[in-house]
Amino acid sequence: MQKLKTISNNLIVSDKATINIDGASYDFPVYRGVEDDVCIDIKTLRGSSGVTTIDRGFKNTASCESKITYLDGEKGVLRYRGYDLDELANKASFLEVAFLLIFGELPTKKELEKFHDDIVDNSIVNDDVKKIVDAFPSSAHPMGVLSSLTSALTAFNPDDVSLDYDRSKEGMYDTIVKVLGKIPILVGWSYRKQNGFPLQYSMKIRNLDYTDMILHLLFKKPNDEYKPNKNLLNVFNKLLILHADHEQNCSTSTVRIVGSSHAGLFPSISAGISALWGPLHGGANQAVLEMLKSIQEDGGNTKKYIRKAKDKQDPFRLMGFGHRVYKNYDPRARIIKDAAHKFLKSLGIDDPLLHIAAELEENALKDKYFIDRKLFPNVDFYSGVIYRAMGIPSNMYTVMFVLGRLPGWIAQWREMRLMNEPIGRPRQLYTGPSARKFKSKK
Numbered sequence: 001m002q003k004l005k006t007i008s009n010n011l012i013v014s015d016k017a018t019i020n021i022d023g024a025s026y027d028f029p030v031y032r033g034v035e036d037d038v039c040i041d042i043k044t045l046r047g048s049s050g051v052t053t054i055d056r057g058f059k060n061t062a063s064c065e066s067k068i069t070y071l072d073g074e075k076g077v078l079r080y081r082g083y084d085l086d087e088l089a090n091k092a093s094f095l096e097v098a099f100l101l102i103f104g105e106l107p108t109k110k111e112l113e114k115f116h117d118d119i120v121d122n123s124i125v126n127d128d129v130k131k132i133v134d135a136f137p138s139s140a141h142p143m144g145v146l147s148s149l150t151s152a153l154t155a156f157n158p159d160d161v162s163l164d165y166d167r168s169k170e171g172m173y174d175t176i177v178k179v180l181g182k183i184p185i186l187v188g189w190s191y192r193k194q195n196g197f198p199l200q201y202s203m204k205i206r207n208l209d210y211t212d213m214i215l216h217l218l219f220k221k222p223n224d225e226y227k228p229n230k231n232l233l234n235v236f237n238k239l240l241i242l243h244a245d246h247e248q249n250c251s252t253s254t255v256r257i258v259g260s261s262h263a264g265l266f267p268s269i270s271a272g273i274s275a276l277w278g279p280l281h282g283g284a285n286q287a288v289l290e291m292l293k294s295i296q297e298d299g300g301n302t303k304k305y306i307r308k309a310k311d312k313q314d315p316f317r318l319m320g321f322g323h324r325v326y327k328n329y330d331p332r333a334r335i336i337k338d339a340a341h342k343f344l345k346s347l348g349i350d351d352p353l354l355h356i357a358a359e360l361e362e363n364a365l366k367d368k369y370f371i372d373r374k375l376f377p378n379v380d381f382y383s384g385v386i387y388r389a390m391g392i393p394s395n396m397y398t399v400m401f402v403l404g405r406l407p408g409w410i411a412q413w414r415e416m417r418l419m420n421e422p423i424g425r426p427r428q429l430y431t432g433p434s435a436r437k438f439k440s441k442k
């Protein structure tokens with residue numbers, strides 16, 4: 001073991017790793033993170049040996065160094081900037097957590113008030129964007145609408161398209177508060193359009209807390225004194241916090257890689273929204289609810305669906321189950337499950353879908369297939385049941401996830417730009433035809 005050496009804020013060279021290829025050996029530094037994660041830096045492998053590595057789906061590759069979120073999938077631990085998720089979900093407001101993720105420390109009262117006011121002041125969406133909304137068919141999926149509108153915002157905020165490194169941190173701050181202000185307005189639009197409610201153009205309608213404001217942007221009807229009850233506000237605040245960041249997942253990696261080309265924050269977030277949409281990622285919350293409904297319509301036989309999930313000839317998967325990094329109970333799912341039971345009880349709702357979900361979980365957790373593969377409920381397994389009780393249609397669930405994930409995407413994009421990360425550009429193992437002469441087949 002070499003003598004330990006700090007090489008950047010938190011990394012320590014702890015040992016050397018040697019790779020032998022065709023009789024030659026190559027040494028690489030080994031880093032140890034603050035939580036004892038060990039990582040080999042193979043940056044010089046190709047330059048010294050001409051060899052690359054392949055890791056499909058990045059199952060074993062760290063794409064960056066980050067100080068934002070720590071998770072230990074084996075132990076079921078998740079922390080934002082060192083704070084335990086459970087504690088944040090129970091004690092903090094979503095905007096406080098957003099500030100923490102993006103800027104690294106919890107805000108003072110004054111900082112939080114300024115952050116809130118800056119978001120509200122920058123929330124106005126140009127009236128012309130509405131023309132784009134009107135062009136979408138009413139059957140359009142709200143995730144597609146949101147991704148397109150977020151990208152369209154670049155046209156209305158041209159200064160924010162490509163922030164150069166020499167631009168001030170204030171420039172970056174202005175773009176961040178615009179994203180946090182304008183995207184909830186667009187989310188409100190995609191819901192309100194489906195329901196025929198008039199659109200609201202800014203958050204300046206009332207002096208409300210950020211989470212409360214989002215609910216108003218969605219649900220406030222004309223001439224209606226909308227006042228969400230305390231339980232609804234609490235559970236929504238909790239859901240947003242639990243979704244706020246999850247280190248280098250599919251959508252966050254997308255945001256970082258798009259941003260690494262120096263595309264601005266709006267287009268990077270738009271790409272993140274598209275990545276989140278898929279049913280293997282954030283789209284799972286809608287897929288879970290649809291799965292629970294079809295099990296109910298099919299007589300509620302959960303064992304039949306467990307059998308289908310295990311059958312390799314059957315494309316059916318138990319949606320909301322399994323995770324790339326959690327090989328233990330997802331800590332977010334644990335909190336959401338408890339919150340779902342309490343919230344529904346507070347509303348006096350006895351939702352049969354919650355019973356079906358609980359039965360599926362119970363059967364899966366004692367089944368050898370799921371035990372052997374360490375498949376547990378993930379964040380999406382119980383969240384849809386809460387959104388359903390909140391009166392949100394199932395095609396909006398992933399859009400709600402976007403609202404929660406915004407601070408994480410922003411924090412990761414900001415970190416990537418401030419650390420001057422190089423453009424993301426993986427290598428490949430070419431397996432196509434070897435060189436051949438052109439001969440037309442016409």
Ligand code: ACO
Pocket residue numbers: 057249279280281282284309310316317318319320321322323324325373375378379380
């Ligand atoms: N139902 C049945 N079997 C499953 C499931 C599931 N939900 N998830 C994984 N498996 C099985 C696989 O078939 C595979 O079995 P095998 O070893 O016999 O081939 C094994 O478990 C490993 O699964 P992989 O797909 O290789 O794991 P990977 O890490 O690539 O995928 C993923 C993770 C995409 C989340 C997967 O578990 C899945 O499809 N789950 C359902 C969709 C879902 O809930 N996604 C939301 C994730 S949370 C989030 O992104 C916000």
